[in-house]
Amino acid sequence: MADIDWRNHTTITEFILLGFGKLSDLQILLFVLFLVICIATVATNTLMVVLVATDRHLHTPMYFLLGNLSCLETCYASAILPRMLASLLTRDRTISLSACFTQYFFFAFLGATECHLLAAMSYDRYLAICKPLHYSTLMSTKLCLQLAAGSWVNGCLATTIFVLFLSQLIFCGPNKIDHFYCDPIPMLELSCSDTHLVLLLDFIIACVVTLLPFLLTLTSYASLITTILRIPSATGRQRAFSTCSSHLIVVTVFYGTIMIVYLLPKHESLRGLNKVFALCYTVLTPLINPLIYSLRNREVKEALRKAICKCGFRKTMQRLRDDNLN
Numbered sequence: 001m002a003d004i005d006w007r008n009h010t011t012i013t014e015f016i017l018l019g020f021g022k023l024s025d026l027q028i029l030l031f032v033l034f035l036v037i038c039i040a041t042v043a044t045n046t047l048m049v050v051l052v053a054t055d056r057h058l059h060t061p062m063y064f065l066l067g068n069l070s071c072l073e074t075c076y077a078s079a080i081l082p083r084m085l086a087s088l089l090t091r092d093r094t095i096s097l098s099a100c101f102t103q104y105f106f107f108a109f110l111g112a113t114e115c116h117l118l119a120a121m122s123y124d125r126y127l128a129i130c131k132p133l134h135y136s137t138l139m140s141t142k143l144c145l146q147l148a149a150g151s152w153v154n155g156c157l158a159t160t161i162f163v164l165f166l167s168q169l170i171f172c173g174p175n176k177i178d179h180f181y182c183d184p185i186p187m188l189e190l191s192c193s194d195t196h197l198v199l200l201l202d203f204i205i206a207c208v209v210t211l212l213p214f215l216l217t218l219t220s221y222a223s224l225i226t227t228i229l230r231i232p233s234a235t236g237r238q239r240a241f242s243t244c245s246s247h248l249i250v251v252t253v254f255y256g257t258i259m260i261v262y263l264l265p266k267h268e269s270l271r272g273l274n275k276v277f278a279l280c281y282t283v284l285t286p287l288i289n290p291l292i293y294s295l296r297n298r299e300v301k302e303a304l305r306k307a308i309c310k311c312g313f314r315k316t317m318q319r320l321r322d323d324n325l326n
Contacts, residue, residue: 012175014096015187019087019180020275031088034081037287041077044290045070048300055303061144062128063300065121066293068148072110072117073286079106080181080282087180097171100182105163107181107282112209113155118251119213120147122220125244130227158209165201169193180275181282214255221248246293253288257281 020030052058052067083103087093095103124144127135166184169191177186184202188195224244231237257280294300 012097012171012173014094014175015100015171015182015190016176017083017087017093017095017180017182018176018178019084019093022272027088027091031085034085034088034283037283038077038081038085041081041283041287042074044294045074045077045286047304048290048293049074051300051303051307055306057299058303061124061139061141062121064144065117065124065148068151069114069117069121070290072114073289075106076110076114077283077286079103079110084180095182100187101163101167104166104182104184104187105159108162108184109155109159111155112158113151114254115210115213116151116154117148118247118254119216119220120151121247122217122224122251123147125247126220126224128243129224129240155209158205162198162201162205165198169195169198179278181278183278210258217251217255221251246297249292250285250289254281254285257285 020026023030048070049067052063052070080103083095083099124139127139131138162184166187169188170193171187171190172192174190177183177190179186188198221244228237228240231240257277261274261277261281294304
């Protein structure tokens with residue numbers, strides 16, 4: 001019946017992202033806040049990528065995967081924040097269908113890739129602690145590259161399939177999405193096409209790109225924690241746990257906020273709370289991830305210290321050369 005009804009309506013060509021429209025008095029404040037977060041996110045994640053690429057002590061599988069994660073987080077923030085900032089500044093909340101699908105593609109692609117990368121990083125920590133004597137053999141450079149490349153490819157492939165099906169739907173009004181980005185759930189609610197197939201595909205892909213990596217991550221950490229608890233000395237347990245604590249915090253924050261958002265009842269009264277938790281994994285997680293790794297990881301802090309010292313040394317030498325020339 002839905003497929004017949006839409007022919008009597010005008011097909012819409014744009015959506016209206018309501019975003020934080022109810023906080024109209026705080027638009028400028030929100031713009032400044034999110035602008036600072038955007039700049040900080042790009043700067044900290046770019047710094048992490050540069051450190052991993054330039055410091056030879058960080059040329060290990062763990063930090064190679066971390067560099068991929070930081071690169072992803074930079075793109076992740078760029079998929080959501082610029083459009084949000086433009087909306088807050090200009091108060092223009094309209095977005096075309098093609099732009100909406102494009103935004104969702106990159107958001108979902110990067111989110112799915114992050115799930116796989118976190119699973120790969122948990123497997124790396126599992127091998128490092130549970131199989132230390134065979135770590136260099138099991139986690140070879142080739143396998144590390146395959147895990148990273150597979151994460152990006154799987155995320156892109158799964159998202160492309162879903163977006164292709166999503167783009168076939170007909171939207172004939174209303175066109176208001178009560179969110180700050182193009183989330184598929186409210187989009188499907190606005191479609192006047194039959195969405196059963198798309199919902200089924202969404203469930204299958206979610207299981208493959210989210211649930212399966214989550215279970216792999218959970219299994220790796222269950223085995224890892226069991227191994228740590230068997231270490232006889234307290235010092236040994238503390239040292240072993242410190243090597244994976246940063247990643248464990250990142251995994252908890254990422255999956256915890258996603259579960260709250262998508263398992264939270266879809267009541268009208270909870271929409272505001274849903275947006276707050278959605279902000280956690282779309283805006284705050286890309287910012288805090290490099291901070292967690294840099295503040296809790298001795299090798300990253302050492303690499304950062306050496307980079308600062310090297311930069312200061314170069315500036316001093318350049319100043320001395322300029323003084324000699326004068």
